[in-house]
Amino acid sequence: MTRINAKAASVRFENVTKIYGRDVVAVDDITLTVRAGSLVTLLGPSGCGKTTTLRMIAGLEMASRGTILIGDKDVTQLPATDRDVSMVFQSYALFPHMTVLENVSYGLKFSGFNKAETRDRAMAGLDLVGLKDYGGRLPSELSGGQQQRVAVARALVLEPQVLLFDEPLSNLDAKLRRKVREEIREIQQTLGLTVVYVTHDQEEALAVSDEIVVMRNAAIAQVGTPRDLYEAPADAFVADFIGEANLIPVEIVDTDGATATIAMGGYRHALPSRGLPKGPALLAVRPSRLVLSDRGGAGMAARIAKATYVGNRMEYTVETDVGSFFAVNEDVVHPLKPGTDVALGLAESGPVLVPRA
Template sequence: MSRAAEVRFERVWKRFGANSVAVRDVSFTVPAGTLCTLLGPSGCGKTTTLRMIAGLEYPSEGRVLIGGRDVSALPPAERDVSMVFQSYALFPHMTVLENVCYGLTVSRRPRREAEAAGRAALDSVGLAGFDARLPSELSGGQQQRVAVARALVLEPSVLLFDEPLSNLDARLRRRMREEIRELQQRLGVTVVYVTHDQAEALAISDKIIVMNQAVIAQEGTPRDLYENPASAFVAGFVGEANRLPATLRRLDGQEGEVRVAEARLVLAHRGLPDGPAELALRPEAIAVLPAADPAAMLSGRVSKAAYLGGVVEYTVDTGAGEVFVVSPASAGAHAPGEPVGLRFGTHGAALLPGA
């Protein structure tokens, strides 16, 4: 495996025609040997950003650097990157080994050497002994591993994934994302990974870059983004979040008292002034209690309840509006129409800047 390389964007723009901006003045750094996910809704610019790393698109302005080298105008073959596509793009008439060795073959690597490298790459993804099979004889997860092996055999310094799990069912998706993460950590390669699946991004990433409308909305660790969203968009996109009207009274340089209807809690005020504010509250940060429980902070009435096995999802009507709660099923059940009390935890609660 080649040495992992840092990826850096410096004020990159990408325009398609006179009036269409796909990426607007974007700057970020992916440290060498880490897994960074570009996360966002369709049309936000994440795939265009990935394609500019790969050399499949060129920036209209700004610079793309890999390992400190400006590659903005270089073709894909000169960038030392490999890409795993959403469709896997396997050749149906070639065997697994021929698919994996294809890049080495076209670069005129001796056949015996290419096949040895191909078998080693297949072994690294758990497909030793699958050499002679055709793609049609493999499961979706196995095809995805072949695509990864084909990318790895070229020993890239940066490995790119374009929504590689979107064609798999939920259980296989979970297993494959764990395998990709384990492989990245074992090999130490730099990975840039595109997805619109928030759970996938949270599960595998060292760093997440959330994009919206061609710009970066926020970047940071999964925990940073989940617990301290920088905007209402990030709070709602990276996991579920209740957005409740609140009033802030600063207590000191760090914390403030936040009032949500009759509820009170103390949180980091994040530099916001006294007055109207908006609270982002994660559904799992709320406990549903009997209405008379003295620990209840906010009263309400259950309007919907959905049993999902390990958890129960509630919608509760309160003086602050509808509140969505995800409660452990072991905590007991509350029926629609039942009066309840809600208790807020401070873990999973954050004031939204700019609210």
């Protein structure tokens, strides 16, 4: 269980709006709470408002309307220097002419510590991120992942109430991203930090977050745990954005309490109704929750249009009378060949109904 650092503070947005110029709404009337000691990710496509929201926490942008609180303190009109937050930027923003130790020490010099305390705290920060022997190097002598860890150490040594990350892994390759995101999550949990983290990478958000705030068109589409958002998306946008989903038009032909029966190309399937009435709806189905079986089995008549081997699984494009679907299967020993006739069915759990837009 994540412990809560004594300095970690909650963040609250109450009906916050940010408008640029006369009519460009970057953030539209959002209300949000980030619990102290938790890691919350702001996730969404470019232009959705996530980075503007982060910058308003930092004090780098001022809210046009509404209230922002860090802990119980109203910081809405306070400058960045008075907010007790630290930010790790996408570009790392390290000083190229300073050593690693000097970079990490930089902010401490303005915090009232003497030279010995500054050095001790900076060394402790480097030790925390696994770079205690790198203090004498220049940033140019480090890998991208090591530079990112220096930026994290520089932010951590200031012991902020809230630590902010703006697309921190976007400059790293896929394998290194996985490693560094695990390190960030481990540090956050070990130290009990409040972290607000911005990314457009769904897998990254699922891997590091206590909660995810999905944003769309300057507003919040849904807030929930990674599992909540993946398994119970509120609408088609969230279903498609959080992991890949097939969005299939279906008809709810019957409801019985909390259960709905849907018709899909002559195939019927029962699943939770989620409060939807009879009539048209959308079915969101993860590729792994589509079941391929021999023609004549439970499901719609279908044909394999494309089969791709990607190492640990097969990826299939499957054609039916109601559309084309993307399915995956872990059986790489006996792959289905293009042109094979199959039955396309639904797993017992996983498919979820969402309203038609």
